[in-house]
Amino acid sequence: MIMLTKCRKFMEETKLSILLVDDDKDLRDIMATKLKAAGYVVFEAENGEDGLAKAMELMPDLLILDINMPKLNGMEMFSKLKADTNLGRLKVVFLTSYGEPQAEAAWLDKKFAKEIGAIGYIRKTDDLDKIVKFVSSLMPSSKED
Numbered sequence: 001m002i003m004l005t006k007c008r009k010f011m012e013e014t015k016l017s018i019l020l021v022d023d024d025k026d027l028r029d030i031m032a033t034k035l036k037a038a039g040y041v042v043f044e045a046e047n048g049e050d051g052l053a054k055a056m057e058l059m060p061d062l063l064i065l066d067i068n069m070p071k072l073n074g075m076e077m078f079s080k081l082k083a084d085t086n087l088g089r090l091k092v093v094f095l096t097s098y099g100e101p102q103a104e105a106a107w108l109d110k111k112f113a114k115e116i117g118a119i120g121y122i123r124k125t126d127d128l129d130k131i132v133k134f135v136s137s138l139m140p141s142s143k144e145d
Contacts, residue, residue, distance in 0.1 A: 016139050017041040021051030022066035034128045048072025052080055055087055066095045094121040
C-alpha cells in the first residue's frame, strides 16, 4: 500500500495514469508496454477485486477494464465504481474480446458502453497503435487540463 501511495504521488505530479484491469497477463504486458511507450504511467490489476482496490488508491486518469474476469467481473466492478461518489467520476473504457468487428455493427457496442456510463470500449483484437490513439484521444493533454 505504501508503494502504491508513492507511485500515486509521483504520477499526480508528472504523467497521466492508466489502470489496466485484465486477467490475461500476456495481454496486460503487451498493452502496458505500448501505453508506457506513449508516455503514460500504467498500473495493472489481474482481477476486478484487485482493480477496485487499486482504483481507490490510485484514482487513475483512465481505467481500462476487461469484462470477463474472475473474482469480480468487469460489469460488477464497474457497478461498484459507479456506486461510489469518488470512483464514479473515473473515466472507464471496457476491454473486451466480445464485440462486433464489422464497422456497420460496431455502433451497438459503442452505444451499450455509453448507455451504462463508460466512455467507450476497446476490442482485444484491435491494432495496438489504434488502441493507443483511441486512449490518447480520451486523455487530457496534461495533468493541468
